[in-house]
Each structure stands twice: as C-alpha cells, then as structure tokens.
C-alpha cells in the first residue's frame with residue numbers, strides 16, 4: 001500500500017475523538033514514511049512525469065502533506081503498528097508510545113532488508129509486474145544537453161513522431177520517446193529547456209546536474225528513473241546525433257521478449273587508456289590488469305538497451321554501483337558480473353549512407369545509424385536529413401509491425 005492510499009484510509013477513519021498533539025502525528029508520519037519508503041518508490045503513478053519525479057526525489061513533501069491531512073483519530077491498518085483507537089491509549093505517556101513505534105519500525109526495516117537481499121530479483125519482479133501499472137514495450141531516451149536544440153529539432157524533423165502521433169505511439173505501440181536531460185547550474189539554461197518542453201512536451205528531466213564529469217551518473221539516474229516511471233520491457237538510450245528506425249528496433253527487440261536479462265548494442269572492447277590527457281583516459285586503469293589490456297565487452301555508448309530486470313537491478317543498487325570515467329564502460333561493468341546475455345547486433349551501429357543503404361538492400365534494415373569517427377552522425381544537425389532519406393524505414397514498419405505484443409497478460 002502506498003503512502004497516498006494509506007492516507008486515504010486514514011482520512012476515512014472516524015474523525016471524532018480527542019485532539020492529538022501534532023508532534024506525535026508528525027512522528028508517526030515520519031516513521032511510517034520510513035517504513036513504507038520502499039513501496040512508495042516502486043509504485044509511482046504513471047500520469048505525470050514531473051510530479052512523479054518530484055515526489056520520488058522529495059519524500060519529505062509527501063510526508064508533510066500526509067501529516068497535514070491526517071485525521072485526529074488514527075487507525076493503523078495493515079501495518080505492524082499498533083492501533084491507537086481510543087482515548088485510553090492516547091493518555092499513555094507519549095514517550096513510551098514513540099519508543100514502541102521506533103522499535104517496531106526498526107524490526108520491520110530489518111525484516112524488509114533481509115527479504116530484499118535474499119530475493120532481489122523476485123522482489124523486483126513483484127514491483128514491476130504490479131497489475132495496476134500500464135505496460136509499455138520500450139522506452140527510448142535520447143541523451144541530450146543544453147546547447148543541443150538544433151540536434152533535437154533535427155530529430156523531431158526526422159525519426160521522432162510529434163504531437164498526437166507520439167501519443168498514439170505510446171498508447172497503441174507502447175513506445176515512449178523522450179529527450180533526457182538533467183538540470184543546469186545556470187538558471188537560464190533550465191528556463192530555456194522548460195520553454196521548449198512547454199512547446200513539445202517531449203522531455204524527461206533527471207535529478208542530475210549536467211557537467212562534463214558526471215556522464216556515468218547520468219546513465220545510472222536515467223535507468224533508475226525510467227524504470228520507476230514506466231513499466232516497459234526494454235529501456236534504450238541513444239545519443240542526440242544518431243538516426244533511429246523505431247519500427248525496425250521494435251522488431252529486433254521482439255526477438256528478445258520474455259528474456260529477463262538482455263543487454264543489447266554493438267559490443268566492443270577498446271583499450272584501457274592509462275596515459276593521462278588522452279580522450280577516454282581511464283584513471284582506474286590498474287583495475288583492469290596489465291597496462292595495455294582491453295576492457296571487457298560492453299555496448300558502445302551511442303546506442304544501447306537493457307531489459308526490465310536489469311534496469312530494476314540498477315534502480316535498486318544505484319548507491320553501490322561504481323562510476324567509471326566512461327559511461328558505456330560503467331554500464332558494462334555493472335552487468336559483467338550478472339547472468340546477462342550480451343546481444344551484439346550490427347544493425348545497432350550502421351554507418352551513414354551508403355553503408356546503411358547497402359545493409360537495407362541486403363535485407364537488414366538498420367535500427368541505429370551514425371559515423372564511428374564522429375561518434376555520432378558527423379554534422380548531424382543537417383546530415384541526419386540525408387540519412388533519413390536514404391536509410392529511413394518505410395513508415396508502415398512502425399505502425400504495422402504486430403510482431404511484438406505488449407500489455408497483454
């Protein structure tokens with residue numbers, strides 16, 4: 001039961017009775033807040049991203065709101081907390097009651113912890129399979145930054161459906177598309193994004209401060225946020241200078257539906273760069289064995305995807321996962337120790353025309369296209385149009401592909 005619905009139960013409880021001191025109520029709120037924190041985090045409402053995000057990162061607000069609306073006479077249903085349903089009990093010394101609550105909360109938390117650590121995946125599947133959540137097929141987050149409006153516009157003008165069509169895509173195909181960006185230390189930049197969001201409504205704001213050194217943090221926050229907002233089978237990240245064919249991507253992913261632990265992309269294992277002042281320098285090179293070694297296989301950063309249970313794993317363990325200097329290496333490192341299927345597919349890293357055209361003629365349409373040498377499409381603001389013209393999928397692919405099923409239980 002979430003805090004909110006419990007609040008409703010409380011409201012419906014009898015309002016007669018004696019007045020209780022607000023201090024006591026707030027303490028109750030606080031302890032119950034701690035007690036229910038897990039559940040609150042894992043059953044967000046789906047409708048309003050922003051509000052949802054706020055609530056997720058702002059427990060205190062909720063707790064305080066609940067406190068305000070608390071009725072005078074409290075019945076703790078369903079908790080481990082004792083009934084305090086009449087005046088006799090309320091005259092008990094406050095200290096004693098609080099001490100009692102505190103003890104019970106401690107016990108309950110310890111039990112919850114034990115359950116979590118013995119059955120992490122079992123527990124997580126319970127969260128994400130909750131019947132009340134709307135099901136989606138995939139969430140595609142487009143990593144962007146404050147100065148990249150032109151890139152966003154070029155994506156809006158090519159492969160990302162707009163307005164009503166994007167909404168239909170969410171409802172009918174279970175495909176969520178958002179530009180993903182954190183916050184800025186400069187208020188002006190934040191305001192500009194808010195204006196743009198008012199116009200297009202296609203942003204997902206992360207609790208993350210954008211900055212050169214926090215790339216891996218963004219990846220982690222991205223997966224933790226999307227998995228708690230949308231119950232999807234796959235969570236994808238692409239950069240904002242990549243061309244994507246959504247229908248083709250959907251068809252490829254449908255081949256992995258039902259597999260809980262898939263990690264998809266173009267797998268590489270570049271050299272671990274020990275020397276300073278080079279691009280992609282690895283300050284923790286000593287962790288990877290002898291100098292000159294290569295990394296474990298990991299999906300290249302322009303495009304990658306993971307299935308639901310892996311995103312849930314990142315969500316639950318976000319405080320434990322180490323951030324390496326390179327964000328794609330970080331993701332690979334979080335997954336290398338798990339029972340994960342690494343899926344390498346060339347259609348996730350096609351070259352710009354004529355490469356992708358050639359691939360299409362050979363019968364394998366590309367899902368993601370970019371230039372390796374620019375790590376995205378070179379001059380993507382303008383050249384993405386050309387890529388779209390030559391290598392864009394037939395529009396029907398997206399709307400007619402009934403290969404994947406979602407939302408059916």
Ligand SMILES: *[C@@H]1O[C@H](CO)[C@@H](O)[C@H](O)[C@H]1NC(C)=O
Pocket residue numbers: 085086087088089
């Ligand atoms: C009030 O509390 C006392 C002690 O817990 C209990 O014996 C009694 O039945 C309660 N009365 C009502 C009306 O709930």
Ligand SMILES: *[C@@H]1O[C@H](CO)[C@@H](O)[C@H](O)[C@H]1NC(C)=O
Pocket residue numbers: 143144145148215216218219239240301327
């Ligand atoms: C997001 O894109 C920027 C370039 O705009 C890139 O430098 C950064 O590594 C990307 N971050 C993630 C988390 O993919």
